[in-house]
């Protein structure tokens with residue numbers, strides 16, 4: 001498939017025509033040896049019509065003007081037959097010569113055919129059989145081929161949702177990869193935009209929005225999240241992945257963490273934070289906090305030893321990455337609820353955290369559920385009053401922002417509407433992480 005590399009506009013001119021929808025022949029096809037009278041290079045392929053699409057597209061070849069096979073979808077009927085290849089020239093369909101016809105004319109012939117379909121093809125010079133790649137990616141965007149004006153063949157598109165794991169079977173085309181959904185039984189691959197194409201679209205969309213709204217800093221997201229290459233990480237006995245609870249302040253991460261630790265305080269641990277505030281009578285160094293001098297903390301912050309830190313009433317507070325590592329190496333499950341900005345520092349091949357995003361329900365449910373149990377506002381220093389209307393709105397706002405900036409880092413999302421339900425979902429997630437192989441960035445599994 002010839003795609004000019006001068007921008008997405010060019011893709012419009014490069015549409016394949018689907019060789020046909022919903023009626024592609026079911027194999028067994030009967031490969032016949034070339035007719036005695038025919039030249040040796042002609043092959044005749046007979047296929048029986050069924051509900052399965054052929055999994056091939058046709059187009060008019062730019063230089064020769066002939067109808068050729070543009071694309072063969074991996075695992076589809078055409079591919080499995082081993083008889084139809086990219087570049088094969090279509091000479092006849094059911095005895096009708098297609099010379100001078102358009103791809104749409106050919107489609108019409110196919111659509112009006114019943115029973116068996118016979119193709120007369122001139123084989124392409126090089127039958128480059130499609131190599132199946134083993135690449136798996138996690139998609140960081142939703143894709144709906146029916147609304148994509150650029151896809152060369154809508155019927156061949158593969159729709160997916162953000163978070164789906166896709167098996168990329170072919171990256172031969174710079175703009176359109178072939179993929180299957182991981183675990184999907186459907187053998188035939190579908191077309192999806194390649195990383196290069198999707199990145200280009202995102203940059204284009206962002207420039208549009210930036211131009212319309214120059215003040216909007218929401219579009220300063222550094223990364224262009226398209227696809228992330230992933231591999232399966234198998235649970236390792238005695239080494240537990242840290243569980244990271246991310247969410248808007250006030251959404252309930254502490255509550256969930258506390259309940260989880262209460263189920264088995266020896267197994268689930270959270271690191272003791274460091275502080276530069278003076279120790280109070282009755283406090284024990286290493287229990288509530290590790291008490292250190294401000295100078296020492298500043299020095300360690302400078303040396304990137306803290307996964308997160310902040311200042312409150314003139315004192316520094318922070319969690320060191322060493323304490324997280326210590327919990328892991330001692331064989332405990334480390335539970336963290338850091339500020340979302342800490343995610344980048346935590347998401348390393350060494351720590352391999354499992355990130356759970358705690359999402360607030362819609363505003364009404366958020367208010368009703370918290371008010372019903374007289375939940376204490378975490379925005380109040382003394383924790384002595386309920387949440388205000390404004391604080392509820394703030395929770396929703398910061399949730400939206402966290403999702404916008406970081407949703408590609410979430411392994412799982414739990415909506416904290418009913419606390420008991422959210423907690424049971426957390427328990428299942430934690431069990432899953434301990435027992436099941438799960439997808440992680442492929443650099444973590446090497």
Ligand SMILES: Nc1ncnc2c1ncn2[C@@H]1O[C@H](COP(=O)(O)OP(=O)(O)OP(=O)(O)O)[C@@H](O)[C@H]1O
Pocket residue numbers: 247248249250251252253254255256369370373374375376377378379416417418419420422
């Ligand atoms: N689903 C829920 N229904 C009712 N109340 C809840 C629910 N989840 C949490 N709460 C209550 O909301 C309050 C705030 O929760 P919590 O302290 O866990 O928030 P947080 O996200 O850890 O906030 P921060 O990050 O600001 O410390 C607590 O009183 C908690 O019991």
